[in-house]
Amino acid sequence: MAEPRSTEAHATKKRPYVYVFGALAAVTALELNVGILGLAHDLQVAALLMMATLKASLVAAYYMHLRYEPRWLILIPFGGLALVAVLVAALMGAGL
Amino acid sequence: MAHGGETGHAEEGHHFTIWPLVAGFGAAIAYAGLVSGLTVLGLGILVFVVGVLGWLRDDLRSPSRAFFGFLEAEPGVVRVSARKLATWMFLATEIMFFTAIIGGSWALRVKTSDWAGPGEILNVPLTGLNTFFLIVSSLTMVEALASIERGDVKRLRLFLLATFALGAVFLSIQAYEYTKLFFEEGLTFASAPHGVSPVYGSTFYLQTGVHGAHVTGGVLALAFATAKAFKGGFTKENHEAVELIGLYWHFVDVVWIFLFTIVYLI
Numbered sequence: 477m478a479e480p481r482s483t484e485a486h487a488t489k490k491r492p493y494v495y496v497f498g499a500l501a502a503v504t505a506l507e508l509n510v511g512i513l514g515l516a517h518d519l520q521v522a523a524l525l526m527m528a529t530l531k532a533s534l535v536a537a538y539y540m541h542l543r544y545e546p547r548w549l550i551l552i553p554f555g556g557l558a559l560v561a562v563l564v565a566a567l568m569g570a571g572l
Numbered sequence: 573m574a575h576g577g578e579t580g581h582a583e584e585g586h587h588f589t590i591w592p593l594v595a596g597f598g599a600a601i602a603y604a605g606l607v608s609g610l611t612v613l614g615l616g617i618l619v620f621v622v623g624v625l626g627w628l629r630d631d632l633r634s635p636s637r638a639f640f641g642f643l644e645a646e647p648g649v650v651r652v653s654a655r656k657l658a659t660w661m662f663l664a665t666e667i668m669f670f671t672a673i674i675g676g677s678w679a680l681r682v683k684t685s686d687w688a689g690p691g692e693i694l695n696v697p698l699t700g701l702n703t704f705f706l707i708v709s710s711l712t713m714v715e716a717l718a719s720i721e722r723g724d725v726k727r728l729r730l731f732l733l734a735t736f737a738l739g740a741v742f743l744s745i746q747a748y749e750y751t752k753l754f755f756e757e758g759l760t761f762a763s764a765p766h767g768v769s770p771v772y773g774s775t776f777y778l779q780t781g782v783h784g785a786h787v788t789g790g791v792l793a794l795a796f797a798t799a800k801a802f803k804g805g806f807t808k809e810n811h812e813a814v815e816l817i818g819l820y821w822h823f824v825d826v827v828w829i830f831l832f833t834i835v836y837l838i
Contacts, residue, residue, distance in 0.1 A: 491714075491718060493711060493714050493715060493718070494711070496711075497707065497708070497710075497711040500707050500710075501704065501707065504700070504703060504704060504707065507700075507833065507837060508696070508697070508700045508837075510837070521838050524833050524837050524838060525833060525838075527833070528829050528830050528832075528833040528834075531829045532826045532829050532830065535710060535822050535825055535826050535829070536822075536826065538714075539710050539711075539713070539714045539818075539822045539825075540818075540819055540822045540823070545652065546651065546652055549652060549657075549660060552657075552660045552661055552663075552664050553660065553663060553664050553667060555664050556663070556664035556665065556666075556667030556668050556671070557667060559667070559668045559671055560667075560671045560675070563671055563672075563675045564675075567675070567678075567679055
């Protein structure tokens, strides 16, 4: 059975899974000790959310293989995220 | 279905199984029960579960070869597996679902005075450890996939078993936390300690409970995949279920990454 090239690439390329794990563990450790950054509360919240987004992006790109899939595939989860944008806009409009 | 795939032909072996049909009927009856009442709903759920179990048993007994070979979503046009595309579409709906749960809880929080500070009621270190376990389980999951892509069945079994075990550990720690919070600390659906608003407990159990239900589903799927792997059901050529279960499992991890930050750290 002839497999498409992207699947062949899965098997032959070396994937940096352990390095990604290292980054995830390090960021998690930082999140748990975010106090050492000495940030004001609002900045700290923003920093934590950015760290969460970074971790999520690493998992999506490398573990869920989005980095190696056809470019347009990422539009599908981003379609779901579009709802996040709508919700945030609606909540902010409602004064939240 | 017009697509035969590159090598797939129905003649490659009979894979007819009645169980998906049974599961479909069960789901239909369950939906009817949502309107007509609990008895019908219960019956529908029962038939659905029986259908799914029968299907899994059939698959474990005679592990299916890829029926249509590599099934492109649209041959020559959409060069991605149809099943993988469908899985991603399902995950997009899950993103919307969790956005509603977490977003709604956040909206309630913003409007509520008397909220607890981080670590005031919840056990952040223990849950931080639990977060670490879940991240490790994502690593073992992707290594399981990488193993079977190389044809290494032994490592596939090892990593699938590890992923399953880590998922079970995550759930156990959550259950322990729930018990402690609910029965000892006074964090229930309708009350919270230290004069904190009851909305705190209510939204806590909603968000983490819904996530926990998803983890449970993932653990069950992993149990099936592990059993199938040990029966030699996955090969270098046919292992799509490992990839798709993996996608779901990583998604559950991603949701927890945000949940842990929003519920425990902020």
